[in-house]
Amino acid sequence: MSRVLEVENLRVTFPGAAATRVSPVDGVAFTLDRGETLALVGESGCGKSLTSLSLLRLVPPPGRIEAGSTIRLGDTDVLALEGEALRRIRGRRIGMIFQDPMSSLNPVLRVGDQIAEGIRAHFDVSKREARERAVALLREVDIPDPVSRAEAYPHQLSGGMRQRVMIAIALAAEPEILIADEPTTALDVTVQAQILEVLDRLQAARGMAVLLITHDLGIVAGRADRVAVMYAGQIVEEAATGELFARPSHPYTQGLFGSIPRLSGPVGRLTPISGTVPAPHAWPDGCRFRPRCPIVHPRSQEMPPLLALGAGHRMRCWLANDSDERDKREETRDG
Amino acid sequence: MARGLSGWLAARAVQAMATLAVVLILLFVLMRIAPGDPLGRLASDRPITPAETAALRARYGLDRPIAAQFASYVQGAVRGDFGTSIEYGRPVGALIAERLPATFLLGGVVLLVNFTVGIWLGALQATNRGTLLDRLLTAVSLAGHAVPSFWLGLVLAWLVGVRWRLLPAAGMQNPLLDPDAGLAARTADLLAHLALPALTLCVVSLAGTMRYQRRAMIEVLRFPYIATARAKGVPESQVLHRHAWRNALFPVLTLFGLWLPILVTGAVFVESVFAWPGLGLLAADAVGARDYPLLMGTAALAAGLVILGGIVTDLAYAMLDPRVRAAA
Amino acid sequence: MSWLAQLWAAVWRRRSGRFAAVALATIALAAIVLPPVLPDPAAQPDIVAGATPPASAHPFGTDQLSRDVLSRVVSGARVSLAVAALAVLVSMTIGAAVGLTAGYFGGSVDALLMRIVDAGLAIPRLFILLLLLAVWERIPLPALVLILGTTGWFGASRLVRGEVIRLRHEPFVSGAEALGAGRRRVMFRHLLPNTAGPLLVAATLGVSDVILLEAGLSFLGLGIQPPTPSWGAMILDAKPVLVVAPWTSLFPGLAIVVTVLAVNLLGDALSDVLDSSGA
Numbered sequence: 041m042s043r044v045l046e047v048e049n050l051r052v053t054f055p056g057a058a059a060t061r062v063s064p065v066d067g068v069a070f071t072l073d074r075g076e077t078l079a080l081v082g083e084s085g086c087g088k089s090l091t092s093l094s095l096l097r098l099v100p101p102p103g104r105i106e107a108g109s110t111i112r113l114g115d116t117d118v119l120a121l122e123g124e125a126l127r128r129i130r131g132r133r134i135g136m137i138f139q140d141p142m143s144s145l146n147p148v149l150r151v152g153d154q155i156a157e158g159i160r161a162h163f164d165v166s167k168r169e170a171r172e173r174a175v176a177l178l179r180e181v182d183i184p185d186p187v188s189r190a191e192a193y194p195h196q197l198s199g200g201m202r203q204r205v206m207i208a209i210a211l212a213a214e215p216e217i218l219i220a221d222e223p224t225t226a227l228d229v230t231v232q233a234q235i236l237e238v239l240d241r242l243q244a245a246r247g248m249a250v251l252l253i254t255h256d257l258g259i260v261a262g263r264a265d266r267v268a269v270m271y272a273g274q275i276v277e278e279a280a281t282g283e284l285f286a287r288p289s290h291p292y293t294q295g296l297f298g299s300i301p302r303l304s305g306p307v308g309r310l311t312p313i314s315g316t317v318p319a320p321h322a323w324p325d326g327c328r329f330r331p332r333c334p335i336v337h338p339r340s341q342e343m344p345p346l347l348a349l350g351a352g353h354r355m356r357c358w359l360a361n362d363s364d365e366r367d368k369r370e371e372t373r374d375g
Numbered sequence: 376m377a378r379g380l381s382g383w384l385a386a387r388a389v390q391a392m393a394t395l396a397v398v399l400i401l402l403f404v405l406m407r408i409a410p411g412d413p414l415g416r417l418a419s420d421r422p423i424t425p426a427e428t429a430a431l432r433a434r435y436g437l438d439r440p441i442a443a444q445f446a447s448y449v450q451g452a453v454r455g456d457f458g459t460s461i462e463y464g465r466p467v468g469a470l471i472a473e474r475l476p477a478t479f480l481l482g483g484v485v486l487l488v489n490f491t492v493g494i495w496l497g498a499l500q501a502t503n504r505g506t507l508l509d510r511l512l513t514a515v516s517l518a519g520h521a522v523p524s525f526w527l528g529l530v531l532a533w534l535v536g537v538r539w540r541l542l543p544a545a546g547m548q549n550p551l552l553d554p555d556a557g558l559a560a561r562t563a564d565l566l567a568h569l570a571l572p573a574l575t576l577c578v579v580s581l582a583g584t585m586r587y588q589r590r591a592m593i594e595v596l597r598f599p600y601i602a603t604a605r606a607k608g609v610p611e612s613q614v615l616h617r618h619a620w621r622n623a624l625f626p627v628l629t630l631f632g633l634w635l636p637i638l639v640t641g642a643v644f645v646e647s648v649f650a651w652p653g654l655g656l657l658a659a660d661a662v663g664a665r666d667y668p669l670l671m672g673t674a675a676l677a678a679g680l681v682i683l684g685g686i687v688t689d690l691a692y693a694m695l696d697p698r699v700r701a702a703a
Numbered sequence: 704m705s706w707l708a709q710l711w712a713a714v715w716r717r718r719s720g721r722f723a724a725v726a727l728a729t730i731a732l733a734a735i736v737l738p739p740v741l742p743d744p745a746a747q748p749d750i751v752a753g754a755t756p757p758a759s760a761h762p763f764g765t766d767q768l769s770r771d772v773l774s775r776v777v778s779g780a781r782v783s784l785a786v787a788a789l790a791v792l793v794s795m796t797i798g799a800a801v802g803l804t805a806g807y808f809g810g811s812v813d814a815l816l817m818r819i820v821d822a823g824l825a826i827p828r829l830f831i832l833l834l835l836l837a838v839w840e841r842i843p844l845p846a847l848v849l850i851l852g853t854t855g856w857f858g859a860s861r862l863v864r865g866e867v868i869r870l871r872h873e874p875f876v877s878g879a880e881a882l883g884a885g886r887r888r889v890m891f892r893h894l895l896p897n898t899a900g901p902l903l904v905a906a907t908l909g910v911s912d913v914i915l916l917e918a919g920l921s922f923l924g925l926g927i928q929p930p931t932p933s934w935g936a937m938i939l940d941a942k943p944v945l946v947v948a949p950w951t952s953l954f955p956g957l958a959i960v961v962t963v964l965a966v967n968l969l970g971d972a973l974s975d976v977l978d979s980s981g982a
Contacts, residue, residue, distance in 0.1 A: 093602075098602055147622070209603070394818060397822035401823070517964060517971075521959070523963075525922050526955075643829055643833075658830065674827075678825040
C-alpha cells in the first residue's frame with residue numbers, strides 16, 4: 041500500500057481574547073493510503089473543516105498552522121512549500137470540494153470557464169483544449185448536455201448540478217487525493233444519493249484517496265474504509281468502518297450513534313447527548329468531553345491519549361484500559 | 376436577452392421620469408413655501424414704484440394664481456425652459472449651458488482620479504489588510520473625509536497660489552494670456568488653473584472612495600469562491616484580478632452613481648473659493664442674488680444628472696452581472 | 704446589560720472607539736465648561752489692535768477685530784454640535800417613520816413614498832438647502848435646525864425600509880401577528896428596535912454631514928447668522944486676512960476636521976461592532 045498522505049500533530053491556532061491563542065485543531069493525526077477513503081466525522085465546530093483547509097494551506101488569516109505540525113504528501117513536506125511550489129500541489133495533487141456550491145462558485149464566470157481555469161493552472165494547454173477537457177469532465181459527472189451547460193452561469197443550475205460542477209473542478213487537474221467537505225449537506229436528500237454515487241464512481245475510476253468530511257454517519261457506512269471521529273479539535277476515536285459501527289467505544293461516538301433514529305430494531309427513545317459543543321476558549325482541562333459524558337472516568341481530569349482497543353481501533357478515553365468496565369457497558373447498551 | 380434588456384431599460388426610464396416629475400413638483404413647492412419675497416432683493420437696490428413692481432411681477436408671472444404658475448412652470452421645464460434669470464436677465468437654460476463645460480471638466484477629472492487611484496488604493500488596502508500600509512492609508516482617508524472642502528481650498532489657494540506662487544488660485548484661465556496663444560499654451564494654462572480646484576475635490580472625495588472600495592474588496596475576499604479558486608491552484612494574481620476584482624467592481628459602480636452629485640455639489644464650495652466658472656459658482660452667486668429661476672434650473676439639472684447616473688449605473692450592473700440580467 | 708450598554712462597551716473596547724469617544728467628550732466638555740473662563744467672543748471689535756498671532760494671552764491668536772479666536776472656536780463648537788445633533792434627531796425620526804410605514808405596508812403606499820425619497824435623494828441636499836435659505840434672510844436657528852433635519856431623512860428612510868422588508872417575513876413577526884399583535888405594536892415593538900443599529904450608524908454619519916454642511920453654508924453667508932459664532936462664518940471672516948493672519952482660518956478649520964474625524968471614527972467603530980455581532 042502506498043501512503044499518499046501523512047498528518048501528524050496538526051495544530052491550528054487563532055487569536056483568542058487578550059493576546060492568547062486558541063487551537064480549534066489540536067494535535068490531529070491520520071494517514072491516507074492510495075485508493076482508500078477516510079471519513080472525518082464530527083459535529084460543526086469540532087475542527088474538521090479547518091483540518092482539511094490546512095492540508096492545502098488555506099487556513100484563513102489570522103489563523104495559522106503551528107510549528108511542530110507535519111503534513112506530508114508522499115515525499116513532499118507541505119508545510120515547507122512556498123509560492124509557486126505550494127500553488128502546484130493545490131488542485132494537482134489534492135483537490136477539494138467545498139460545502140456550499142452556490143457561494144463556492146464565482147457567480148460572474150461561466151462554469152465551463154471555471155473548470156478550464158483549473159486545468160490551465162496546471163497543464164500547458166490551449167484555451168480550446170482546456171474547454172474540451174472541461175466538457176469531458178462535465179460529462180463524466182453526469183451533467184446532461186455538457187456542451188451547452190458549460191456556457192451556463194452558476195445561478196442557472198440546480199443545487200445538484202452545481203455540486204457536480206464543483207466535483208468536476210476538483211478533478212480538473214487529476215489529483216491523487218480528493219477532499220470532500222460536507223459534499224451533500226447543502227443538497228436535497230434525493231440529490232445527495234446521486235452525488236455520492238458520482239463520487240464513488242470517479243474515485244474507483246481514478247484510484248484516488250478520499251478524505252470525506254461529514255457530520256452524517258449515514259453516508260459513511262458502505263463508503264468509507266476507515267472512520268475518525270473528531271470532537272473539540274481532537275480525534276477521539278478511529279477504526280475501520282465496520283469495527284466502528286459494530287463497537288463504538290468512545291462515549292461521544294456512542295452518543296452519536298444513539299442519536300440516530302433507526303428504522304429497524306426495537307422502538308425506543310432517542311438518546312441525545314446532553315449539553316452543547318463548547319467553544320475553543322471554553323474547553324476544560326483534561327478530557328474535553330467530560331462535561332457531557334454519562335460516565336466520567338475517575339482519571340478524566342488528565343487528558344487521555346489515543347489508546348489502543350484492538351486491531352486498528354483506538355480511542356481517546358481512559359476507559360480503554362478498563363476492559364471490564366467496557367464490557368459491562370456494552371451489555372447494557374445492546375440489551 | 377437583448378429584448379429583455381431593452382424592456383428593462385424602458386421600465387427604468389419610466390421610473391426615472393416619475394422621479395423627475397416629483398423632483399419638479401418638490402422644487403416648485405420649495406420655492407413657494409419659503410418665506411420672503413422673490414422680488415424683494417431687486418426692490419431693495421433702489422426705490423421702486425408700485426407700477427414697476429406690478430410690471431416686474433407680471434414679467435415673472437408672479438401675479439397669476441398658483442395653479443397657473445405651476446402649469447406654465449411644468450410646461451417650461453419639459454421644454455428645458457426654466458424662465459429668465461432675475462440677476463442676469465437672460466434665459467436660465469442658456470446660462471446653465473454656458474457653465475456646464477467648466478463643471479464637467481472639473482468633475483470629470485475628479486471622477487477619473489477617484490475611479491483609478493481611489494479604487495486602486497482601496498483594493499491595495501484590502502489585500503494588505505492590517506498592515507502598516509493599510510493603517511496609514513486608513514488614517515489618510517479618515518482625515519481627508521473630515522476636511523471641509525472650502526477650507527482646504529482656501530488653505531491650498533493661500534499656500535500654493537499666493538505664498539509659493541506655484542499655481543494660479545482663481546478662475547479658469549489667465550486673463551492676461553495672449554489671445555493668439557497656441558493650443559498648447561492655452562491647454563497648459565487651463566490645466567494649471569484646473570490643478571488646485573481639482574486637487575481640493577480629489578482629496579475630499581478620494582477618502583470616501585478608498586474606504587468604500589476597501590470594504591467592498593474585503594467582503595469579496597471573504598467569499599468561498601475565492602477559496603475555491605486558490606484550491607484549484609490558480610495563481611494569486613489571477614485570483615485577485617479575475618475573481619476578486621470583477622466582483623468587487625459592482626459596489627464601485629454603485630459608488631459611481633453616488634459620486635455623480637460630486638460633479639455639481641462638491642463643486643459649489645470649491646468653485647466659489649477658486650472662482651471656477653461652473654454650475655457651482657453660478658448656484659452660489661444665485662443664492663446671494665435670490666435668483667429663484669436660476670436656482671431652480673440648476674437644482675433641476677443637478678437632480679437630472681443624479682437620476683441619469685443612477686440609470687447608467689444600473690445599466691452597467693445589468694451588463695456585468697449575469698444574475699441581474701436574468702432577473703431583468 | 705441593556706443593549707445600549709453592551710453596544711457602548713463593545714465600542715469602548717476598540718481603540719478607534721475609545722479615541723473618538725474621548726475626543727468628542729473633550730470637545731463637548733470644552734464647549735460647555737470653557738466659555739465662562741474665556742474672553743467674550745462677541746467682545747467689542749477693536750479694529751485698531753487687529754489680529755495678533757497665537758501667544759500666551761490668546762492661545763489661538765486674535766482675529767482682525769481683536770476677538771479671541773480660541774473662545775470663538777469654543778463657542779462655535781457649542782452651536783455646531785447642538786445644531787448637528789438636533790438636526791440629525793429630526794432626520795432620523797422622520798426617516799424611521801417613513802421607512803417603517805413604507806416597508807410594513809408595502810404596495811402603493813411604499814411606491815409613493817419611495818418616489819418621494821428617490822426625488823429627495825436625487826436633488827443634491829446642498830441645492831435644496833440653497834433654495835430654501837436663499838429666500839430666508841437671517842434665518843433663526845430653530846428654523847435652520849428644522850430645515851437641516853427635513854432635508855436629511857431620505858437615506859435613513861431607505862435604510863429602515865430595507866431592514867423592515869427583510870425582517871417582516873421573519874418568523875418572529877408572523878408569530879407576533881398570530882398572537883394578535885396589532886399593526887402598531889408589531890411596527891414599534893418588534894420591527895423598529897431591530898433597525899436601531901443601522902440607524903445609529905446612519906445618525907453618526909448624518910452628524911458629520913451636517914457639521915460640514917452647516918460650516919459650508921455659513922461660509923457662503925447662509926446658515927448660522929452673526930453674532931452667533933460658527934466655524935464656517937469664522938473661516939469666511941478670515942478670508943480677507945488669510946495671507947497676513949492665517950491662524951484666523953486655521954483653527955476653526957482644524958476644529959471642524961477634528962470634530963468630524965471623531966464622529967466618523969465613532970461611526971466606524973459602531974458599524975464594526977454591529978457587523979461582527981451580526982445584530
